[in-house]
Amino acid sequence: NAGVTQTPKFRVLKTGQSMTLLCAQDMNHEYMYWYRQDPGMGLRLIHYSVGEGTTAKGEVPDGYNVSRLKKQNFLLGLESAAPSQTSVYFCASSYGAPMSKTQYFGPGTRLLVL
């Protein structure tokens, strides 16, 4: 049981390049989330999904897109990376309501945009 895994662990991009971050969970969780964490800041929600085929915007969605084609996977895409997107990205998952409040996090992806 691997829990929540994220790929890649670290990536360097040039401004304008695109990339996709992959999150996978093997806990059969209904809900999945993408957060970013910046120095001195808490975790801020980018996008989330309450089920396969559904996605919704969080607090800081601009510049990102997501897809949830399979229940166990949640992809975060950057179409045209900007230096402001340099951050650590965390994926999380949880059971569906009403047990959805405890979220389980992956190890994170460090992204540096030059």
Added chain:
Amino acid sequence: DQQVKQNSPSLSVQEGRISILNCDYTNSMFDYFLWYKKYPAEGPTFLISISSIKDKNEDGRFTVFLNKSAKHLSLHIVPSQPGDSAVYFCAASYSGAGSYQLTFGKGTKLSVIP
């Protein structure tokens, strides 16, 4: 406007003593609170939670207290151990639409000195 505040960026405590981490919130709709622990280069891990129908929840060395009238919660760690050295995040949620979303504080870095 920050809805969940952790006003102490850091805290140092001697091994064996009590660590008290504080968290304040402004949104009176929040009715469920969680504490997460984060080691460097790892994802946050769930520690303990409390519902607003309670004022205390205990799990081994960890106790969370909730004062709804003051919109304040605290995490007590007794006795503190060097392995407790980490960043602790307070998070809040509410029932109803969007109840799966967590709002995080900026975190408090706890250092337990041997």
